[in-house]
Amino acid sequence: MYGSYTGRSRTRGRAAGLRTTGTAAALGAALLLAGCSGDGEGGDKRSAPTVEQQPKDKDPYWVNPDGNAARQVAAYSEDGDEKNAELIRKIARQPVGEWIGPDTPEAEVKGVTEAAAAVDRDALLVLYNIPHRDCGQFSKGGASDGNAYRAWLDSVAKGIGDRSATVILEPDALLHLVDGCTPQEFHEERYDLLKGAIQRLKQQPATKVYLDAGNAGWQSPDALFQPLQRAGVAEADGFSLNVSNFQTTAVSTEFGKKLSEKIGNKPFVIDTSRNGNGPYKGGDPAESWCNPPGRALGEAPTTQTGDERVDAYLWIKRPGESDGDCKGGPKAGAWWPEYALALAGATK
Numbered sequence: 001m002y003g004s005y006t007g008r009s010r011t012r013g014r015a016a017g018l019r020t021t022g023t024a025a026a027l028g029a030a031l032l033l034a035g036c037s038g039d040g041e042g043g044d045k046r047s048a049p050t051v052e053q054q055p056k057d058k059d060p061y062w063v064n065p066d067g068n069a070a071r072q073v074a075a076y077s078e079d080g081d082e083k084n085a086e087l088i089r090k091i092a093r094q095p096v097g098e099w100i101g102p103d104t105p106e107a108e109v110k111g112v113t114e115a116a117a118a119v120d121r122d123a124l125l126v127l128y129n130i131p132h133r134d135c136g137q138f139s140k141g142g143a144s145d146g147n148a149y150r151a152w153l154d155s156v157a158k159g160i161g162d163r164s165a166t167v168i169l170e171p172d173a174l175l176h177l178v179d180g181c182t183p184q185e186f187h188e189e190r191y192d193l194l195k196g197a198i199q200r201l202k203q204q205p206a207t208k209v210y211l212d213a214g215n216a217g218w219q220s221p222d223a224l225f226q227p228l229q230r231a232g233v234a235e236a237d238g239f240s241l242n243v244s245n246f247q248t249t250a251v252s253t254e255f256g257k258k259l260s261e262k263i264g265n266k267p268f269v270i271d272t273s274r275n276g277n278g279p280y281k282g283g284d285p286a287e288s289w290c291n292p293p294g295r296a297l298g299e300a301p302t303t304q305t306g307d308e309r310v311d312a313y314l315w316i317k318r319p320g321e322s323d324g325d326c327k328g329g330p331k332a333g334a335w336w337p338e339y340a341l342a343l344a345g346a347t348k
Contacts (some may be wrong), residue, residue, distance in 0.1 A: 051092055053119050059302050061095035061124045061166070061314070062116035068335040069096075069320055087344040088320075088337070095301050096273070097126040097168060097316040102143070105152055109159025122164040126243075126316060127156060130173045130193060135181040139172075139332065146189050153197050157204055164206040168269075168316050169197055169236070171243040175214035178227050195232030208237040210269050210311075215245040216255035217279065225262035237311075238267040244317040245271065246279040246292065249299055253310060260309055267308075272298030273315035276347055290326040291339060296346035319343050 051065040064070070069092035076085035098112050109125065116123040131149055133142030143149035176182040177190060194211065201209045211233050213224055233239055239259070242252045249272055256268040276296030280288045299313045320340030322329040330336055 053121055054093070054095065054301070056120065058304050059095065059300070060122045060164075061301055062112075062119065062121040063093065063095045064098070064115075067092065067096065068318070069340065072320075072335070072337055072340065084341060087341055090297060090344040090347060091319050091340060094315055095121075095124055096318045097124050097314070099126045099128055099318075100156060102129055102141075102152065106155040106159040109156050109165075110161070113160055113163040113165055116165075117163045122166055123160075124166050124168075124314060124316075125156075125160075126168045126171070127153070127197070128171055129153075130170045130190065132182060132186050132190075134172060135176055135183075146193055149193055150196065150200075153200055157200050157207075160201075160204045160207055162205050165204070166208045166269075166312075166314075167201055167210070168240050168243065168314075169201070169209055169211045170194060171212045171240075171316075172214070174212060174224075174227055174231055175218055178214075178219050178223055191227075191230050195230075195235075198232045198236045202235060210238050210240040211236045212243055213239040213241055213259060213268070215242045216247045216251045217245070221255065221259040221262055224259055228259075228263055233263055233266060236266070238269065239263075240269050240271065240314075240316065242271040242275060244274075244323070245289065246275050246277075246295060248275055248278045249313065251278075253307060257309055265309070267311045269312045269314050270310060271316040272301070272313040273317045273319050274298060274343060276343075287326055290323045291329040291336075293327065293342070294346060295343060296348070297343050 051063050051067075051070050053063050054061075069088050072088045073085050073092050076082070076088065100108055109123075112125065113123045128139075129142050129149060129152055131143045131145055134140050143152055173190060173194060177187050182190065198209050198211065201207050211228065211231060213228060228239060239256075241247075241256050247255075249270055252270045252275075256270065260266050260268060274295050275298040277294060280292030280295065282288075283292075297319055301313055301315050303312045305311070305313055320335055320337065320343065322332055322334050322336045322339065324332040329339065
């Protein structure tokens, strides 16, 4: 298994844990109003409690009222376990990324963006379907070839329409070109696909696109700026950092500013979903990314970062979903209530 780069983002098995309810999500706003918009695998299937949206001026992103965390709150509350219900509310009340599946992207994205628009919020979408994804590791998969990816991406864009959406584009895809994980024969195509994806998504009038750039523990700004330029970051709204990783917000901000200076002062967003206690230093360094113990939720999602170069703190990785079948976890992407409780319990 390729895993010697201990700082790598390791988006970790999203192929196994991607949402399987795209058809249900297509019901969009109507289902939202009924309290049943659908979400990923796992979690208790009892009805989710009402989840309020965050104040729009501070956090304009949509909170899914029927996500795994919300379902878990409902289950604990029904069982009379208010202590654990309150812990999981720390997750349920925040917006998290909606990772778009491979099968019905237009319907799924339409459902999410319509649900968000119904409550005057922006959808936060994560696109993770690049061919030869994750170099055949835990998250292997993706579109069968370049043409299939372009067709999928076009369906995503049609699903967004003219509704407001922020898109995190292909976590790890660029970094795996830089670190040599992706075979050389696929490099040219991948650069072309990433650049084309940015161009296609930016045809939608209310869509922001952030091209993923890994994390502060993986590669240096000097190694990244030219690949980012080649992948079309100039046409994007910026880049994303720390997706599914644990680098602190301070470290990520410093790293992001150094990288930004090399690509025309582009702004960036930081995944703060699980970085409250920083990276894990124990155990096998090759698996420090996989369900590390003792981690905590980071800063709540917000666009009020206090730094003009940092557009937002986001929860791109969904806290409480497993990184993979390591350290006692279920398959990658599956809801793991014990880990969710640990994250929330360790959060100050």
